[in-house]
Each structure stands twice: as C-alpha cells, then as structure tokens.
Amino acid sequence: xxxxxxxxxxxxxxxxxxxxxxxxxxxxxxxxxxxxxxxxxxxxxxxxxxxxxxxxxxxxxxxxxxxxxxxxxxxxxxxxxxxxxxxxxxxxxxxxxxxxxxxxxxxxxxxxxxxxxxxxxxxxxxxxxxxxxxxxxxxxxxxxxxxxxxxxxxxxxxxxxxxxxxxxxxxxxxxxxxxxxxxxxxxxxxxxxxxxxxxxxxxxxxxxxxxxxxxxxxxxxxxxxxxxxxxxxxxxxxxxxxxxxxxxxxxxxxxxxxxxxxxxxxxxxxxxxxxxxxxxxxxxxxxxxxxxxxxxxxxxxxxxxxxxxxxxxxxxxxxxxxxxxxxxxxxxxxxxxxxxxxxxxxxxxxxxxxxxxxxxxxxxxxxxxxxxxxxxxxxxxxxxxxxxxxxxxxxxxxxxxxxxxxxxxxxxxxxxxxxxxxxxxxxxxxxxxxxxxxxxxxxxxxxxxxxxxxxxxxxxxxxxxxxxxxxxxxxxxxxxxxxxxxxxxxxxxxxxxxxxxxxxxxxxxxxxxxxxx
Amino acid sequence: xxxxxxxxxxxxxxxxxxxxxxxxxxxxxxxxxxxxxxxxxxxxxxxxxxxxxxxxxxxxxxxxxxxxxxxxxxxxxxxxxxxxxxxxxxxxxxxxxxxxxxxxxxxxxxxxxxxxxxxxxxxxxxxxxxxxxxxxxxxxxxxxxxxxxxxxxxxxxxxxxxxxxxxxxxxxxxxxxxxxxxxxxxxxxxxxxxxx
Numbered sequence: 001x002x003x004x005x006x007x008x009x010x011x012x013x014x015x016x017x018x019x020x021x022x023x024x025x026x027x028x029x030x031x032x033x034x035x036x037x038x039x040x041x042x043x044x045x046x047x048x049x050x051x052x053x054x055x056x057x058x059x060x061x062x063x064x065x066x067x068x069x070x071x072x073x074x075x076x077x078x079x080x081x082x083x084x085x086x087x088x089x090x091x092x093x094x095x096x097x098x099x100x101x102x103x104x105x106x107x108x109x110x111x112x113x114x115x116x117x118x119x120x121x122x123x124x125x126x127x128x129x130x131x132x133x134x135x136x137x138x139x140x141x142x143x144x145x146x147x148x149x150x151x152x153x154x155x156x157x158x159x160x161x162x163x164x165x166x167x168x169x170x171x172x173x174x175x176x177x178x179x180x181x182x183x184x185x186x187x188x189x190x191x192x193x194x195x196x197x198x199x200x201x202x203x204x205x206x207x208x209x210x211x212x213x214x215x216x217x218x219x220x221x222x223x224x225x226x227x228x229x230x231x232x233x234x235x236x237x238x239x240x241x242x243x244x245x246x247x248x249x250x251x252x253x254x255x256x257x258x259x260x261x262x263x264x265x266x267x268x269x270x271x272x273x274x275x276x277x278x279x280x281x282x283x284x285x286x287x288x289x290x291x292x293x294x295x296x297x298x299x300x301x302x303x304x305x306x307x308x309x310x311x312x313x314x315x316x317x318x319x320x321x322x323x324x325x326x327x328x329x330x331x332x333x334x335x336x337x338x339x340x341x342x343x344x345x346x347x348x349x350x351x352x353x354x355x356x357x358x359x360x361x362x363x364x365x366x367x368x369x370x371x372x373x374x375x376x377x378x379x380x381x382x383x384x385x386x387x388x389x390x391x392x393x394x395x396x397x398x399x400x401x402x403x404x405x406x407x408x409x410x411x412x413x414x415x416x417x418x419x420x421x422x423x424x425x426x427x428x429x430x431x432x433x434x435x436x437x438x439x440x441x442x443x444x445x446x447x448x449x450x451x452x453x454x455x456x457x458x459x460x461x462x463x464x465x466x467x468x469x470x471x472x473x474x475x476x477x478x479x480x481x482x483x484x485x486x487x488x489x490x491x492x493x494x495x496x497x498x499x500x501x502x503x504x505x506x507x508x509x510x511x512x513x514x515x516x517x
Numbered sequence: 518x519x520x521x522x523x524x525x526x527x528x529x530x531x532x533x534x535x536x537x538x539x540x541x542x543x544x545x546x547x548x549x550x551x552x553x554x555x556x557x558x559x560x561x562x563x564x565x566x567x568x569x570x571x572x573x574x575x576x577x578x579x580x581x582x583x584x585x586x587x588x589x590x591x592x593x594x595x596x597x598x599x600x601x602x603x604x605x606x607x608x609x610x611x612x613x614x615x616x617x618x619x620x621x622x623x624x625x626x627x628x629x630x631x632x633x634x635x636x637x638x639x640x641x642x643x644x645x646x647x648x649x650x651x652x653x654x655x656x657x658x659x660x661x662x663x664x665x666x667x668x669x670x671x672x673x674x675x676x677x678x679x680x681x682x683x684x685x686x687x688x689x690x691x692x693x694x695x696x697x698x699x700x701x702x703x704x705x706x707x708x709x710x711x712x713x
Contacts, residue, residue, distance in 0.1 A: 051699075059696040060689035063600065063676040068698050073604050075612055075669070081619075081661030179690035187693070236703040238607040300686070336686050337676025341668040346648060351584025354675060357684035384611050423660045424652055445660030448668070 003203045005052050005091060008212040008235050014245045019045045019208075021512060022228060022249035024215045024264065027093020028501040029485030029508075030255030031194035031202065032134075036509035038205035042516065045247065046199075046207060047228075049214040049256075050089035051235050053096070054195070055187045062335040065184035069097050071259070078375075078387045078451075080444030083285060085387060086452035087259045091211050092195035094257065094452060094498075097183045099304045099333075100172045100191045101496040102140040104131050105503070108314065109494055116371075117490035118462045120471040122507060130506035134499060135170075138192040142168035147176060149302035150295070151361045155331045156307040158412040164311035169330070171303065180301040180333060198502075214240065218252065218268050223479045225252045251512055253482040255505075258283070258454025258497075261487040262377045262468070263385040265458065265475070271379075273477055274468050276459055278377040282369035282492035283389065284453035287399055288332055288342055289406035290362035291415025292353065297361035304333030312405060313368070313494065315398065326398040328495060329405060332364040342448050344425040353419075362421075363409055365402035366453065369492040370394045377457045396442040403447070404437055422447045453497050458487040473508040480515060484508040554637065555580075559593035563708055564602040566613060571620055572598045577637040578623060579670045581644040590679040600673040603704045616669070622662035626651060629659075 001014075021037055023030045026048040038044045053068050066074040071089035078085065088094035105127070113119040134140070148156065159166045172192035182191055189196045199209060212233040219227045227248050234241035254261045262278045271277045312325035334342070336357060345353055353360060369375075373392030380386050391399075403420050410418045411431055418428040423446055426436050440446070461467030464476040469488050475481040484505045486497045493500045553561050554573045564572050579592045592598065605613050624636045630650045632639060639647065651663045674680060681688055 057696055057698075059693050060691075061693075061695055063673065064695060064698065064701070067604065067607065067700060072612060073608055075604065075608055075616075077665070080657055081665050177690070181690055184689075236699040238700055301690070335676075336681070336684055337672040337674075340671040340675035343671070344652075346582040346652075346667070347645060348584055350582070350671075351589060354584070354680075354684045355588075357686050380611070382611065384609065423654075423664055441655065441660075444657040445664055448664065 001208060003206045003208055005199075005203070005209040005211060007052055008232060008241070011210060011213065011232055011245070012243065016246045016248070017045065018248045019043045020249060020516070021045070021251045021253065022047065022247045023253045023255055023484075024228075025093060025255035025257060025260070025485065026091050026194065026199065026209060027088055027255065027257055027485065028095050028194060028498045029257070029505050030253070031092065031095075031198040032502040032505040033253060033255060033484045033509050033512070034202040034207045035198040035205070036506060037512060038202045038207040040509075040513055042513070044202065044207040045249075046202070046209045047213045047215055047230060047247070048091045048209060048211045049233065050091065050211065052091040052211045053185060055189060058185045058187045060179065060181040060184045060187060062184060062337050065097075069185055078389050078444075080389070082445035082447065083283070083389065083449045083451050085259055085283075085454075086450055087257055087454065091209060092193050092199065095193035096185050096195060098193070098452065098498055099182050099496065100193075101305060102135070102138070102170045102172045102499040103495040105493055105500040106313075106495065109491070113460070113490045117459065117467070119460050119490060122471065122504065126507065127503045130503040131499070133506075134502050138172040138197050139174045140170050140172045140499070143171050143303065143306035147171075147178070147303045148306045149298060151297045151299040151331045152302070152306040154297070154413045155363065155409070158409055159307070159309045159311075162408070162412050164309050166307055166309040166311070169305050169308050171306075173303070176303060178302040180303075182304055183333070183335070215256070215264060216244070218481075223477065225478060225481045228252060251480045251482065251515055253484050253508070253512065254458075255484045258457065258486040259377070259385070259387065261483055261485055262457030263379060265468070266377070266379045267383060270475070274464060274475070276466055277468050278379075278457050279374070280456040280459045280490065281375040281377050281387070281389070282455040282489070283375065283387075283451035284366045284369065284492055285389070285395075285399065285449050285451055286367065287365045287402045287406065287447055287449055288362055288421035289403060289410060289418055290339070290343060290360060290421065291410035291413065291418040292356055293359045293361060293413070293415055296358040298358050299331065299333055299361040300335055305330040307331065309409075312402075315368070322394060322397045324401050324405075326370075327365040327367040327402045329363060329365050329402075329409065332362045334362070342421040342450075344419055344422050344448070346425070349425070363406045365406055366495070367395075367398055367402060368494040370398065371491045374456060374491070391443050399442045399447060400437060400440060403440065404434065407431070407434065420447070421449070453486075453492075455486040455489040455492050455497060458483045459490045460488045461490065472511040474511065482508055482512060555593075559591060562593065562596070562598040562602065563711065564598065565704070565707055565711065566602045566605045567598065571617065572602070574620055574624055574637045575601065575666075575670070577644060578666055579674070580641065581648055582667055582670065583674055588683040590677075590683070592674070595674045595677040595679045597670055597674050597677075600677065601669055603701070604673070606704060607700050616665065619662040619665045622659070623666055626659070626663075
C-alpha cells in the first residue's frame with residue numbers, strides 16, 4: 001500500500017498490516033507525531049476513525065459540515081447535558097474545524113506542571129525549538145487589522161476603553177479569504193490545519209493514513225502492546241462494516257484526543273492498574289453572552305477571534321477568597337443554527353432576536369479549569385464514554401464572573417441588550433440589571449456551554465498512582481505504548497491547546513525514536 | 518463508575534413512569550396512533566428513527582418554542598423533524614436513547630405543573646406556559662431534557678436555508694451548492710426504501 005490517505009474502499013481487502021509505529025488519531029497530536037517520525041525514516045501508519053473530507057467534499061453549509069466533521073455529529077454532551085463536546089471525527093481531527101488560535105503554553109502552566117505534578121523536560125527551554133519550528137511551519141502570526149471583522153474591531157475598542165489588557169491573537173493562516181467558515185472546514189486551504197500541513201508532509205516522507213478505521217482492542221505480551229484490532233467503518237451508515245483488520249507494530253501511540261484517548265485505554269482494561277486513567281479531565285468550559293447592536297456586526301464572516309482579552313486570564317484572590325478572573329475573553333463566531341441553539345429565548349422573542357442576526361453578536365470566555373475541581377472520563381456499562389464534570393464551588397464562581405465581565409464588555413461595545421447562553425432567559429438592558437446574576441444557575445445545565453478544548457485523563461507524572469504516562473509520554477508499566485495529545489496535560493492548558501499539543505508531540509517523537517535507537 | 522449516570526437515568530425514567538401511570542387511565546382512549554397533528558401544512562415527515570408519536574411531539578414542542586407567522590417558515594418547510602431524524606440515525610444508540618428519554622420527559626412535564634394531560638394534548642398556550650415554567654426549574658434533569666430538545670430543534674430550524682432570508686443570513690460563503698455526504702445520501706435512499 002502506497003504512502004497516502006486510504007479510505008474505506010481502499011481498505012476492503014486489508015486483513016493484516018505490519019509497521020514500525022501505529023498512531024491512533026490524526027489530529028494535532030497524531031499528525032504532528034507522524035510527520036516527525038516519518039521524517040526520521042520510520043515506517044508510520046495513522047489510523048483515523050472518521051472519514052476524509054478534502055475541500056472538494058466541503059460545502060460550508062453549517063449542518064452538513066457538522067455531520068461530516070464533528071464527533072457524535074456535534075450532539076454529544078457532558079452527562080448533565082449542559083456542555084456540548086466538540087471534537088473531530090475526520091482525517092485531521094479537530095484541527096479541521098478549529099479556530100486556528102495558536103498559543104504557546106503559558107509559562108505559569110509549565111511551571112505548575114513541573115512543580116506540582118512532576119512533569120520533567122517540558123519546560124520552555126525544552127519546548128522552544130519545537131515552538132519556533134511549528135510557528136514557521138504553520139505560519140503562525142498575529143492577526144493583522146484586515147482580519148478584524150466589525151465585532152472584533154468593536155471588541156478591541158471596548159477592551160481598551162475599559163482598560164482591559166488584550167492582544168492580537170496568534171493564528172495559523174495564509175491567504176485567508178475571510179469566509180468565516182473556520183468551524184465548517186476551510187475550503188481554501190488557508191487555515192493551516194493538519195490536512196494541509198503535517199499530514200501531507202508525513203505522507204511525503206512515507207507515512208500512510210487509514211481513514212474509516214476504528215481502533216478496537218490491543219493485545220499485549222507482557223509489557224508490550226503487540227497487535228491492534230481495527231474495525232473498518234462503513235462511511236455511509238457510520239457503523240462498523242463488519243470487516244476488521246489487525247495492525248502489528250513495534251510502537252503504538254494513542255493520539256485520539258482529549259475526549260477519546262483515556263476512554264480508549266479504559267476500554268483496554270488499563271484502569272485497573274492506573275487509577276488516574278480518565279481522571280483530572282479539563283475542557284475549558286466556555287460561557288457565552290450575546291448582545292443586540294444598532295449596526296451590523298456580521299460576526300459570521302472573517303476570522304473568529306482576532307483580539308483576545310487576557311486581563312483576567314489568571315484567577316485573582318483576596319486573602320484566599322476568589323475575587324475575579326480565570327479565563328480568556330474573545331469575540332465569538334457562530335453560524336445561525338448553533339447560535340439559535342445556544343440562545344435561551346423562545347417563541348416571538350427568539351424570532352425578534354434572530355430576525356436581527358446581522359446585529360446579533362457575542363463573546364465567549366474560555367475558562368481555565370480549577371485543578372481541584374476537574375472532571376472525569378468514565379466508561380459506561382456498554383463500553384461507551386461518559387464525560388462527567390462536577391462544577392465545583394470555585395468553578396461556579398469563575399463561570400459567573402466570566403459572564404459578568406462579558407456583559408460589561410458587551411455594554412461597553414454598545415449593545416442595546418444582552419442575554420446569557422443558558423437555561424434561563426435573563427434579559428439585561430444595561431449594567432443596572434446585573435443584580436439578576438445572583439439568580440443565575442451555574443451548575444449542570446444552567447449555563448449552556450461548548451467545550452472544544454479537552455485535556456487530561458492521561459495525566460503526565462512520575463507516580464503511577466497519580467498519573468498515566470511518564471514524562472517520556474510512555475504509559476506506566478508498558479514498554480511500547482505512548483500517548484501524544486492533550487490528554488497528557490496534568491491540568492488545563494488555559495488557552496487553545498493546539499500548538500501546545502503539537503509541541504508536546506515533538507517531545508513524544510523524541511522518546512518514540514529512542515525506542516528504535 | 519457509571520453510578521451517577523445510572524442514577525440520573527433512573528430518576529428520569531422514574532419520573533416518566535410515575536407520570537405515565539397517573540395518566541394511564543385518562544389516556545387509555547387516546548393512546549391510539551395519532552393522526553397528523555398539523556394537517557394542511559405540508560406532508561407529515563417520514564421518519565426512520567422517531568416513532569410517529571415522537572415525531573408529532575417534536576412538532577408540538579417546535580411549535581411552542583419557535584417563532585411563528587410571517588416571515589418564519591413552518592417546521593415542515595424547515596424539515597425540522599426530518600433533519601433531526603437523519604442526524605440521530607447516524608449517532609450511537611446511547612445518544613438516540615437519551616434523546617428519546619428527553620422527549621418522554623417533556624411529554625410528561627405538564628403533570629409537574631398541574632396539567633392532567635401530556636404535552637402534545639395541551640393547547641398551544643398551555644404548551645408555551647409549560648416551557649416557561651420549565652425554564653425556571655432548579656432541576657438538572659428537567660434542564661437536561663428541555664435544553665436537549667430545544668437546542669436540537671433550534672439548531673436544525675435555523676440551520677435550514679428556509680429560515681435564512683428571515684434572518685438576513687447570506688448562507689455559505691460564495692453561495693456554494695450543497696455537497697451531500699454519503700450519509701445524507703444513504704438516509705435518503707433508506708427513506709425511499711421504506712416507502713410503502
């Protein structure tokens with residue numbers, strides 16, 4: 001089988017495949033790792049459960065692309081139903097629908113991971129060569145003025161008038177057409193997702209990508225993973241076709257993403273020896289607030305977020321009591337189906353707001369999960385995945401504060417009125433209405449949120465009782481089983497994790513290579 | 518490991534069962550297969566996932582929560598039930614069963630608020646009143662059920678091109694034509710096969 005992307009119809013006659021490295025998942029983690037290893041001459045195969053959707057199969061229709069690109073067709077939620085889980089189910093993974101925000105891991109996070117969780121060799125000095133290379137490779141640069149739509153312009157002006165510190169968002173794009181369809185897949189190849197960057201490079205160096213291939217079960221011989229059983233998916237029915245094949249490899253790497261890697265390992269029964277498996281799960285819960293403006297904002301065109309407000313990125317306390325912060329504020333980009341789904345309004349009021357769609361725009365706050373109040377990925381009795389998130393007391397305070405700051409921002413931007421994305425239709429006509437926030441339900445289902453930034457579940461650390469992989473990305477107790485994605489992060493990476501995942505994958509690649517030396 | 522989820526499902530199922538039992542006597546004559554709940558507004562949707570009763574309930578909920586009258590298209594013009602049926606066909610069994618459970622929860626919600634009837638048998642004003650009451654709930658279960666159904670209906674209604682002129686949305690950039698996935702094509706072929 002030649003290097004390249006092979007789909008269901010190409011794999012019909014495959015029964016067994018042997019390679020040096022088998023990577024499960026083709027998103028930021030798996031694709032970057034494949035590129036790094038293939039360039040070093042290793043024979044690599046990447047398995048992807050979802051299909052392959054190159055530009056000629058995209059149409060930028062919101063619902064159509066949600067069905068093609070999103071796991072669970074965008075309908076998966078946390079166990080309380082309040083938080084929509086957004087993840088990729090396609091070659092390129094979530095990078096195909098991400099916003100392309102590309103932040104280096106904040107220094108305070110690297111310090112926290114080293115000092116509190118025992119992560120070694122993932123400090124700035126270790127990661128800097130990877131960050132430098134990646135930033136060149138995928139054209140990361142600060143958003144220029146031309147990529148500020150009216151919403152972003154107004155957002156930047158308001159943050160400056162409020163005295164809130166902000167920055168141009170570092171983003172991975174070239175020759176952007178300003179279509180506003182980053183979340184539907186970029187038909188122009190302008191967004192530097194994995195299908196136009198690391199996967200083609202990996203393939204050029206001999207890698208193979210098997211789409212429509214769901215990793216089922218690993219068999220082990222002692223401390224070594226030996227063979228992987230794979231179901232070939234029937235793309236048209238989105239069910240297993242009944243056909244299977246096996247992959248034998250010297251090394252297996254799980255890179256199925258923050259929602260799926262720990263679940264895959266749980267399905268292999270590794271939870272018995274690794275009690276931390278699935279635990280310490282973060283997801284950057286994101287609150288959203290919408291406002292109605294006098295003039296057109298047309299938030300659905302141009303790039304999603306060109307300006308970010310980092311004034312409140314780190315939590316502030318007064319004498320041990322929470323004061324404010326713990327999130328990044330950004331303008332929100334959202335097409336009409338998803339926007340209406342997250343509005344709390346009904347009937348004529350919903351019609352009144354949606355009829356003003358060009359003047360309707362909002363903000364989003366990406367919360368840095370509280371380390372003491374993280375969630376957990378669990379396996380249901382039927383083997384499926386359940387995402388449990390507890391919304392602890394401090395989490396609720398941060399969520400409420402993030403909503404309050406967004407309301408302040410929207411009114412500073414000139415909104416006539418505002419509503420919070422949640423179960424209750426609280427209407428805010430000015431800052432005088434802020435007292436309503438006292439009654440805001442912030443627990444399960446009270447706020448309607450989305451979470452495209454999962455992390456944890458395979459926490460990195462030295463102690464097998466407290467972590468799942470060592471600082472060499474190797475699963476504790478196994479010689480040739482690695483994890484390379486955001487699930488190794490000990491806590492939330494605070495910001496969009498894509499660039500952090502890629503840099504960590506560079507580190508994982510070094511350790512995989514060591515096993516062959 | 519699955520204790521919390523089971524508890525939640527158990528509670529919701531329990532509520533559904535209690536409500537169902539209370540209604541049993543009253544409803545016995547009404548449990549026959551329903552007719553078209555909205556005759557004259559377009560053909561009833563043919564569904565592969567939803568039962569006829571669920572499809573009718575979805576239309577009742579949609580009518581209670583979506584805007585109506587000009588310029589808004591009807592649920593059937595926006596293919597709300599049809600599209601949800603299609604989306605759920607391609608999700609896993611768990612998602613389908615959760616959605617079905619949420620629908621049953623909404624169907625029996627009126628009992629909690631003093632109505633002695635199921636949602637789809639209430640007058641439109643009462644249906645709206647039930648949804649308003651549910652909005653004030655502190656119950657995570659009721660939130661989960663009503664949010665799940667409401668969000669799904671809004672997603673597909675406003676994601677449909679029939680609504681776009683009413684909201685001044687210009688659709689996909691450069692007006693690209695639809696490119697149906699293999700799954701969308703497959704759904705259509707299954708529907709045709711299911712035609713009597």
